[in-house]
Amino acid sequence: MMGQEILIDVERRRRWAVARKLSILSEVGVDGATVSDVARRHDLTRQHLYQWRNWLRQHSSVAARDVRFLPVECMDDRGAVAGPADVTRPGRVDIVLHNGRTIGVSGDPPDALLARIIRIAETA
Structure with a gap:
């Protein structure tokens, strides 16, 4: 006669805060x-x-809360702040995100477009 094994276990279901999901x-x-x-x-x-990513894409306003723009000062290779004439010249700015990715931006893109690019790069 074959013995049968009955497994009794508590289902493990964890709840994750949105901030914790974003962090992970x-x-x-x-x-x-x-x-x-x-x-x-x-x-x-x-x-x-993958499910969290999809949920985030559908509810992008959650990720948008954390996107903030800060004033930037242009610096030359020596670390000195560039003069006003240099600031108006379109150059390249590298933005380093929390997840370690870098976005290179040239010119002066609209804030909404830049925020969308940052959200995509952070959640991709």
């Missing part, structure tokens, strides 16, 4: 960390992270 998602891509690496680090499945 922002780790993807930092120092080459993959979705699998981040999922393992937080004892999650890859599917969890």
Whole structure:
């Protein structure tokens, strides 16, 4: 006669705050960390992270709260602040995000476009 095994276990269901989800998602891509690496680090499945990403894309206003623009001073190679004539010349600005990714911006794009690019790069 074959014995049967009955497994009784408490279903493990965790609730994650939106801020915590964003924090975990922002780790993807930092120092080459993959979705699998981040999922393992937080004892999650890859599917969890993909679901969170999709939810974020659908509710982009949540991610938009954290996008803020700060004044920028142009500096030359020596670290000196450039004069007013240099500021008007369209140049390149590199924006380093929390997740370690860098966005290079040239010219003067509209704020809404730049905010959208930042949101996409942070949640991708």
